Amino acid sequence: MGQGGRRYGIRGKTVLITGPARGIGAETARQLAAKGANLALAGLEPERLAALADRLGPNAAWFEADVRQADQLEKAVAGAVERFGGIEVVVANAGPGATDRRGRGAADGRVRAHPVMAAPG
Numbered sequence: 001m002g003q004g005g006r007r008y009g010i011r012g013k014t015v016l017i018t019g020p021a022r023g024i025g026a027e028t029a030r031q032l033a034a035k036g037a038n039l040a041l042a043g044l045e046p047e048r049l050a051a052l053a054d055r056l057g058p059n060a061a062w063f064e065a066d067v068r069q070a071d072q073l074e075k076a077v078a079g080a081v082e083r084f085g086g087i088e089v090v091v092a093n094a095g096p097g098a099t100d101r102r103g104r105g106a107a108d109g110r111v112r113a114h115p116v117m118a119a120p121g
Contacts, residue, residue, distance in 0.1 A: 011036030014084040016077065018067050019094030021048035028091055029056060040080030040087065042073070043094065067094045 049062035063076035
């Protein structure tokens with residue numbers, strides 16, 4: 001339900017999903033695609049992202065981005081805004097934990113969050 005108990009329709013809305021290459025992120029993308037959402041998929045596994053976007057169809061685009069790197073996340077957001085005209089929903093599914101996908105530990109072990117900027121207008 002949306003604000004005030006009203007339903008929020010997702011058809012035609014753009015959803016940015018971080019960490020969509022597998023598991024909950026991939027299933028979330030599939031469910032939202034079935035409901036007519038535009039999908040911006042941002043993550044670290046380009047082969048999996050490309051395959052998922054291909055399966056989801058023309059309303060899905062993928063962007064390689066490490067959510068711990070502000071410049072990469074900003075580039076993914078800019079790409080989504082350019083492709084779809086804006087972003088209405090963000091699903092922050094990526095799990096930047098103590099190690100990355102290569103098994104390397106974070107320098108200080110803290111999770112960092114970066115603001116997602118809204119498109120003008």
